[in-house]
Amino acid sequence: MRRLFFVAVVYFSLTVPARTQTFDSSGNGNLKGDYFVRQVITADLDPMTSSIGRAFSLTGVMTFDGQGNYSFTGQMMDTQSGSTAKPYTASGVYSVASDSLALIQSPINSQETEHGAITGLGPTAILASATEGNYRDLFVAIEAGSSASNSTLSGSYQAGFIDFLQANASEVRDGYATLTSTGTGGFGNVTVNGAMANETNTSVQQTLNSVTYSITGNGSGTLTFPTSTTPLAALLSGQKTLCVSFDGNLLLAGDPNGFDILVGVKSGLSSASNSVYQGTYFSAGLGNNVSGAAGGSNDINSFYGSTLALGDQGAGISHFRMAYFGQSPYDFTTNIAFNFAPDGTYNDGTYQYMLAANGRAELQVGTGSIYALILEIVPPDVPLLTEGPAIFPAKIFNAGSYAPITNPVAPGEFVTIFGANLSTNTRSASVPLPTTLGEVTATVNGRAAPISFASPTQVNIQIPYATVSSNAVSESYATLQVFTNGAASNQVMLYANLGAPGVFALTNNDGTFAPGIGPAAVLHADYSLVTAEHPATAGETLLLYVTGLGAVTPPVGDGAAAPANPPSTVNDNVSVDILSLDILGNYLDSPAMVDFAGLAPGFAALYQVNFTVPSGVGSGTAYVNVSTNEGTTSEALLYIQ
Numbered sequence: 001m002r003r004l005f006f007v008a009v010v011y012f013s014l015t016v017p018a019r020t021q022t023f024d025s026s027g028n029g030n031l032k033g034d035y036f037v038r039q040v041i042t043a044d045l046d047p048m049t050s051s052i053g054r055a056f057s058l059t060g061v062m063t064f065d066g067q068g069n070y071s072f073t074g075q076m077m078d079t080q081s082g083s084t085a086k087p088y089t090a091s092g093v094y095s096v097a098s099d100s101l102a103l104i105q106s107p108i109n110s111q112e113t114e115h116g117a118i119t120g121l122g123p124t125a126i127l128a129s130a131t132e133g134n135y136r137d138l139f140v141a142i143e144a145g146s147s148a149s150n151s152t153l154s155g156s157y158q159a160g161f162i163d164f165l166q167a168n169a170s171e172v173r174d175g176y177a178t179l180t181s182t183g184t185g186g187f188g189n190v191t192v193n194g195a196m197a198n199e200t201n202t203s204v205q206q207t208l209n210s211v212t213y214s215i216t217g218n219g220s221g222t223l224t225f226p227t228s229t230t231p232l233a234a235l236l237s238g239q240k241t242l243c244v245s246f247d248g249n250l251l252l253a254g255d256p257n258g259f260d261i262l263v264g265v266k267s268g269l270s271s272a273s274n275s276v277y278q279g280t281y282f283s284a285g286l287g288n289n290v291s292g293a294a295g296g297s298n299d300i301n302s303f304y305g306s307t308l309a310l311g312d313q314g315a316g317i318s319h320f321r322m323a324y325f326g327q328s329p330y331d332f333t334t335n336i337a338f339n340f341a342p343d344g345t346y347n348d349g350t351y352q353y354m355l356a357a358n359g360r361a362e363l364q365v366g367t368g369s370i371y372a373l374i375l376e377i378v379p380p381d382v383p384l385l386t387e388g389p390a391i392f393p394a395k396i397f398n399a400g401s402y403a404p405i406t407n408p409v410a411p412g413e414f415v416t417i418f419g420a421n422l423s424t425n426t427r428s429a430s431v432p433l434p435t436t437l438g439e440v441t442a443t444v445n446g447r448a449a450p451i452s453f454a455s456p457t458q459v460n461i462q463i464p465y466a467t468v469s470s471n472a473v474s475e476s477y478a479t480l481q482v483f484t485n486g487a488a489s490n491q492v493m494l495y496a497n498l499g500a501p502g503v504f505a506l507t508n509n510d511g512t513f514a515p516g517i518g519p520a521a522v523l524h525a526d527y528s529l530v531t532a533e534h535p536a537t538a539g540e541t542l543l544l545y546v547t548g549l550g551a552v553t554p555p556v557g558d559g560a561a562a563p564a565n566p567p568s569t570v571n572d573n574v575s576v577d578i579l580s581l582d583i584l585g586n587y588l589d590s591p592a593m594v595d596f597a598g599l600a601p602g603f604a605a606l607y608q609v610n611f612t613v614p615s616g617v618g619s620g621t622a623y624v625n626v627s628t629n630e631g632t633t634s635e636a637l638l639y640i641q
Contacts, residue, residue, distance in 0.1 A: 024097035032066030036243030099393035120380025127284035138286035145246025163260035169298035265356035272344035276359030278311030287372030331631030401502030402516030408495035433559030450559030499628030520636035562599030580618035
């Protein structure tokens with residue numbers, strides 16, 4: 001699985017516009033009751049040594065009232081307040097959208113906001129990170145119950161953890177294990193695989209004897225590993241506070257006096273395959289790339305996002321809203337590839353992947369110098385209208401890259417909406433694109449949206465150019481709705497930004513190439529298609545077709561054909577990089593010269609990027625990466641001679 005998150009760091013100096021539009025709170029009632037919370041925060045990183053200047057951890061219970069308010073009771077560890085956790089209470093507000101995206105005011109700092117989503121595994125869970133502020137963190141909450149015992153834990157759990165030991169980035173460690181419960185308070189002998197930054201990042205395996213647990217009535221308790229006499233050389237050691245979801249599917253643990261987080265998901269798999277990993281997953285993660293630690297550099301980062309997994313194709317698309325210290329948050333989409341073994345695991349040399357809960361959850365742990373804990377869980381089931389049009393909330397994609405639900409939309413972008421009863425017939429439109437196609441209309445923030453295609457299960461629309469202004473993000477969210485013969489669908493809110501690039505890619509009916517991640521829609525200068533038989537060569541100019549590049553000058557009306565003289569050029573900064581393999585099998589990132597970025601003359605909402613293939617790129621199949629100031633897509637393929 002090719003993931004650049006936690007591996008390659010791209011530095012940008014951006015100004016993040018103020019978010020002014022109100023977040024959808026129509027789903028607040030779906031978040032109600034008691035939730036066990038574990039949060040690990042790095043709040044300050046020394047710019048010279050990359051050491052952690054301040055860290056927090058939070059352990060306790062957050063009670064949501066279903067109306068947008070919460071209270072928290074538990075313990076907080078703060079490196080500026082001593083070496084032990086102290087009792088802590090807080091209150092705040094939250095919002096949950098109809099598509100389960102969520103905002104939660106940080107219980108530690110009211111000026112910080114956790115961005116993420118509520119997920120559905122049986123119990124509800126919350127996965128989030130404060131990407132837009134100063135914190136680099138992972139926030140996980142699992143639904144509590146009122147009646148639990150040691151027998152609530154039964155069977156095997158796939159577990160992963162990350163630990164900033166002693167709040168020291170250079171002593172970070174991570175690992176994974178299978179925990180098999182006796183149902184009577186024991187996990188027996190546990191084999192843990194992982195690595196420790198202070199131990200040269202070498203993969204190690206440790207056997208921990210007689211791991212025990214104890215669960216009280218509300219699902220909280222303790223998880224006890226043997227105490228190591230050399231804690232700096234131990235992957236796991238000592239007692240953790242343990243919390244178990246009401247149905248026993250999820251467990252969450254951490255040392256109240258430390259800065260670790262351990263997540264476990266009930267396996268529920270007798271035999272796994274790629275087909276089990278399919279559909280949309282919400283995700284969040286925390287990590288540290290220590291590959292430059294010898295020079296005093298640690299690279300702590302966190303994200304929230306989502307993944308569209310394509311099952312048997314062994315492929316998919318992931319979106320990360322990434323945040324690094326000293327940088328503004330950034331949207332990144334990339335292809336993924338996987339080949340799960342029957343036990344539900346897969347290792348690509350950088351990450352260990354573990355399927356659980358019959359494929360409804362997945363854990364990822366970094367290996368070597370990449371330390372990470374990533375959790376993915378499917379969205380909750382959302383009841384839809386049985387009659388009339390209905391949008392599937394987690395099935396709205398960038399029409400080029402198929403970037404999933406958490407990726408923002410940009411003005412002028414083509415978006416693909418999947419649902420039911422969206423049209424009575426299948427129709428396509430020609431330029432200028434109409435705002436009514438047959439009996440179908442659509443709106444974005446109440447504005448009529450041009451429609452290029454409509455069928456009973458799919459509608460393709462253009463995001464109106466007025467959705468986001470050219471000077472600042474005046475609308476931070478885009479609410480989509482489809483109308484069929486006047487009947488309204490449910491509303492679905494997405495994030496919006498000035499740019500959200502997605503490269504159009506070719507697909508095959510036989511499934512060889514999936515949407516968004518096949519060969520790029522790119523032409524030679526003579527307008528012939530770049531193929532494996534007719535590849536690109538260094539020094540030639542190619543024409544690449546993209547969506548989501550945002551506002552243009554001169555402006556063009558929604559759905560209107562783009563002019564040729566003068567052509568409409570993109571207002572945002574657009575760059576192209578070719579990511580190819582060198583002779584040693586390492587990725588080589590080669591910037592290309594962009595000659596033109598604007599709308600393709602004569603077409604509606606289709607962007608064209610002309611670029612020169614740089615010299616020195618490796619021959620074969622490469623990735624063509626397109627970036628704006630706000631985000632990057634790294635999915636579509638380019639054949640190079």
